[in-house]
Each structure stands twice: as structure tokens, then as C-alpha cells.
Amino acid sequence: MGERFETTTVHIGHAPLRQAESKSTPIYQTSVFAFDSLEEVEKYYAGEGEYLYTRNGNPNQAELAFAVARLEQAEAGVSAASGMGAIMAGLLSILSPGDHVLASHEIYGGTYALLQKELSRFGIELECIVLDEGTHLASRVRPTTKLFFVETITNPLLTVVDLPSWIRQAKELGLFVMVDNTFATPYLVQPITFGADLVVHSGTKYIGGHSDVTCGVLVGSRPLIERATEIVVNYGASLSPFEAWLAARGLKTLAVRMERQCDNAREVARFLQSHPAVSRVYYPSQEATSFFARPKQGAMVSFALRDESEIYEFYRALDWIQFVPSLAGVETSVSHPVTTSHRAFSEEQRQATGITMGLVRISVGIEAIDDILSELGRALGK
């Protein structure tokens, strides 16, 4: 190290830290990695070294991707700057111009917009279909159909389709299958075990679990993830080290959070089902979730107010349950699909889907259940 003050101030503090054995993963808050020699750089390009530049890869990104891949029983994973970044990488790892995508009609609005508005410009065609008993993928595929896309638990009506059976149908037709498992998490379902090729998460939700990070994770077979990683790198959708660190830290408590949140949600659903101010409760049935790895039905509950005109008063009356247009934090929160995620719906679409003015979506948290019920009861009673 140079001896002058100006040089010392810049270089001090580096060397001792290299020796430190930290119990928790350090945050590699660096945009680039240093090499001891030109030979080391050659090794990196020969595939022997791991890190060069954070957009290409970083230990914090890798930790998160590895952890989610393990939990989902996938071969490999890649993290991205948002759930949408991960979905984009997944779609583009499979699709080329001229390809056709079959997707459930109940997919997240951002996924719909990505396919319908952006990827359509590159000649990729989206077709949304209702996944009910009368639908057979065989009668909907075209010679150009490449991918079937589905969510495990849909938003905001919390529909759960028979995932193993739809995946089986799609695989028999030679399609790739990509599942958005954001709402269920690998605690409840691991779609790879049913044959899905790719599983994607908005890590912003239960993976992180604390509403303090925006990130995405894509997991699946090694060849697809290798291609998806190139796409994340080339499109500049890499996750920042600090966000990756926060998500990996949040992930450690996924099992205990989900257990508590699912149990609380069951009580909330039961409470709402017998409440006179509520006309309908949307909560997955035990039968629909029979393929889940655990006897739980998720941690989200939606309901419709009997008198829609009371909706403004309901939100005003809530005290500590916050109105936020997102979900999956440890705090119970509510959202209002019609004025947020589904604003673009016409009145006709609202009536047809049930996503009406009186619909409330609850993301149930880890608080004491009696407090959650009394807060909801108070707001409904007013």
C-alpha cells in the first residue's frame, strides 16, 4: 500500500476483513470483483472462477437462488431484480418469435402485460384460457404452442386448479410448463415435483416476507436456468446484493411464517364465512388443495361485502391493519383489487369475474389471531 495519506484513506480497511469468519452471510456490496493475476481472469472465463462483475453474478444473488432452488427441489436457480424480471427471463429462455403461449386466464396483470404488450412485439402470441373441467389442452394447442403458464393460487380470487393434472396434460403434449408459485411458496407446493420445467417467484412476497425488498427468483432444470441467467445478465435485470441478502435473510423464516400465516388465514376465513356483512368468502377448499405438501390452504383470504356501498367505510375503519396494494408481509394487510391491480377492468369484466367494488383481499400476517379477528370485526361492524 502507498504511504501517503490520500492513498491510505482509500485502501485502509480491506485486508483485515478478508480474514473475518462471519456467521451470517456478508453483503458483497460490490459492483466488481478483484483478480490477483491475469491467470485468474483466464480461469474465470474458462468457467473455473465464479465472480467477475455483479451484473453477471454475485455471492448474495447466488445464495438466494440456491436456497429457493433447494426448497423447490429444482436443479438450479437464478435471482432477478423483481418478480417480473424473473418471469421475463423464464419466458425468454423458452420462447422465440412465432411461438404461442397458453396461459390460465387468471394470471397476474404484470405477466399478462409482459406477454401481451411487450413479447407480442417479437412475434410471441398469448392465449388465455379458462382452466375448468370442460377445457382440454389438447384441443387448444397449435403447432406453434411452446409453453403452458399457470399460477398455483391466483390473485385475487385465490383459485387453485388441479396443478398435477394440468402439468401432466401439458407435458403429454410436449409443452414446456412454467408455474408462478408466488402465493403458495415451496412450503405448500413444489411444482417441479409434478413435472414443471420452471417455477418463478415474486420474491417481493413470501420469500422475502417483510415487505422491504423487491426481487424475483426463477428455478428449474440446469439448461433452462443457464439460458435464463444469460437473459438476466444481457437485459440488465440482475438483483442488487443488498436486496438479495435481505431476501435470503427473510427466507430463513419461511416455514414458521407460512405455518402461522396459513393457520391464521383459516381462522379469518371461518370468521368471515359466518359474518352477516359478508356475502362471499374466497379461500381455497381442502379438496382443491389436496395435492399440497401440507394440509394448509395458503395465507390469503378474499371476501365480498354484502353492501358494496360500505366499502369506503370499511377501509376507513381499519386501524392497525394497513391498506397496501401488495401482500405476504408478516403484518396483516388488506388491498382493494378494483382500485389497484384490476383498475383496468370494465364494469362488465368486474361483474363477470366477481372482482367487484365490494371485494377485499386480505394478506393474513403472524399477529395474534384474536387481535386480527377483532380488528376485522370492528371494521365490518361499523
Ligand SMILES: Cc1ncc(COP(=O)(O)O)c(C=O)c1O
Ligand atoms: C403472482 C405474482 N407474480 C409476479 C408478480 C410480480 O412480482 P414483482 O412485483 O416482484 O415484480 C406479482 C406481483 O404482485 C405477483 O403477485
